[in-house]
Amino acid sequence: MISSTLYDVAIVGGGLAGAAAVIALKQSGFSIVWIRPKMESIEYKVGESLAPAANPILAELGLSYLLDTPEHRSSNTTFSAWGQEALVERNSVIHLEGAGHIVNRAKLEMDLYSLATEESDLVIESKLKEISERNGNWLIPADSEEQNTVADKPVSTRFAIDASGRTQALGKILSKQNVTKLKTDDHLVCAYAFLKQRPNSEVLATPATLIESTKNGWWYASLLSNGDLSVNFYTDPDLMPRGVTNELDVWRALLDQTTHIAHWIDDAEFEVNSEPELTSAATRWLTPAAGIAKKAGWMAIGDAAASFDPLSAHGMTTAFWAAAQSQKIVASYLANDYSALQKYTDAVKKGRRNYLLQRNSMYSHEKRFRNNTFWKRRL
Ligand SMILES: Cc1cc2nc3c(=O)[nH]c(=O)nc-3n(C[C@H](O)[C@H](O)[C@H](O)COP(=O)(O)OP(=O)(O)OC[C@H]3O[C@@H](n4cnc5c(N)ncnc54)[C@H](O)[C@@H]3O)c2cc1C
Structure with a gap:
């Protein structure tokens, strides 16, 4: 042996x-x-x-650098439209550990x-x-x-x-x-995509994170440090529209169910030109x-x-x-x-x-x- x-x-x-x-x-x-x-x-x-x-834990591990x-980028601002139509701002300056990060x-x-x-x-x-x-x-x-x-x-x-x-x-x-x-x-699933701004766009997108609830689930969008926008939609598997990962119109129609995220995409000239990927959450x-x-x-x-x-x-x-x-x-x-x-x-x-x-x-x-x-x- x-x-x-x-x-x-x-x-x-x-x-x-x-x-x-x-x-x-x-x-x-x-x-x-x-x-x-x-x-x-x-x-x-x-x-x-x-x-x-995470800040003190990374410091303990010697990994903050x-x-x-x-x-x-450090992340100070999260807006949410959850339970109400209007966006509410939450500022992370109030956290004892300091700001969070969008990594x-x-x-x-x-x-x-x-x-x-x-x-x-x-x-x-x-x-x-x-x-x-x-x-x-x-x-x-x-x-x-x-x-x-x-x-x-x-x-x-x-x-x-x-x-x-x-x-x-x-x-x-x-x-x-x-x-x-x-x-x-639960069997929550997520459809996610990373959007780029229109080439030559001169709009400076706001470095923020936005959470928005809609009738069939909830959305998350966050501006990454490189200027791209991460967009996620969370729902149950049976409520995720069929064809969302291979028909662009289905994904666009889903995005149109949002108010604030759809405005952000339009105002900052982000392009929705590919279908999202799906993962378990x-x-x-x-x-x-x-x-x-x-x-x-x-x-x-x-x-x-x-x-x-x-x-x-x-x-x-x-x-x-x-x-x-x-x-x-x-x-x-x-x-x-x-x-x-x-x-x-x-x-x-x-x-x-x-x-x-x-x-x-x-x-x-x-x-x-x-x-x-x-x-x-x-x-
Ligand atoms: C859509 C989505 C959005 C999220 N957003 C956030 C967020 O904004 N902030 C946040 O803090 N968390 C978020 N999370 C959660 C976060 O991503 C996870 O908690 C984190 O990735 C956990 O890390 P992990 O190393 O435990 O697992 P994982 O990142 O899943 O890593 C597991 C690793 O194990 C490997 N592996 C799998 N099977 C085997 C095997 N048999 N043998 C050896 N290796 C194997 C895989 O290849 C992988 O490398 C999100 C999760 C999802 C799904």
Whole structure:
């Protein structure tokens, strides 16, 4: 039998949570196996509002400097037409942590991915398909065509972190063993597009973020640092108009249901000349989000632990928070003290409960459309 090399931690997933966890755990001197697919360089990635609460967490991780580039902008102003026709302004100067940011997601993720790649002791450039507990450690089997698994030699680790986002790769394996349960609360979907201004436009678009509710869902628009406009529409799958991703007229008609966002697009001369993409924005979680499977410790972080309605605008912050938590959790677990693991499980549970209450309260503020299906489902 081929023996495996033993590392401290396996981190599964190459998004913000996984990359930040690699960086955090290396700061504490742990050896890391990072399992994630190769990241392709892309122009845009959806989800750019970074809450002010992320500022102290990024400082703790030593990563604040990543936001000091012209691709990201600080974000002071959010307008919303939610529960009323008029736009209401909310200014983030009132936040103790300072201003939030509108980030270039593709750039932020690539920066973190490059840093974490350098830091990892072993990178397995693939998706995790199989992992199992053996004598208190995790075993990732060697690659074989038959099993279609990930490494060319077996690898063992003392702890495992699921940072695979809504895929919940480790969580799904553990749920089959009744170690944890997968829960889904809603199936929200998002149609999103990035609009460019008309060539030679001389209009200086306002650097703002705008939230607007309509009868079948809600909209988000934000001006990116490069002058493009990110536009998202959130609704339930059965309420998303058919053909929205391949018929431009359907997307334009949907945009016409907005008041303020449609004005912004017209006034600032943005062009709607391609269809949006569709992605899941469902609320899902694992319960518990961490523990010991047979005799090996694990935790889920970021969206793998709990994915939230983007209305909360806290997904990235929570991913960074959990990555920062992983330092002390792994340290105490490897010293046979499981209290930090339990504390994390409780904190995720409490955070999820608070989020559900806040989300319900936010939706209940919109009473104008209470007879429409999307809103009725959220009363
Ligand atoms: C439409 C939309 C808009 C959003 N807007 C905002 C916003 O404005 N502000 C905000 O804070 N949050 C927002 N969010 C939430 C935010 O994007 C997530 O919370 C955040 O991306 C979570 O990061 P993550 O690393 O946990 O997961 P992900 O970003 O999903 O990363 C998961 C990674 O795991 C990899 N992976 C998947 N399967 C496997 C496997 N089997 N093995 C190995 N790797 C695997 C994937 O390739 C990916 O690299 C939004 C979400 C959506 C859907």
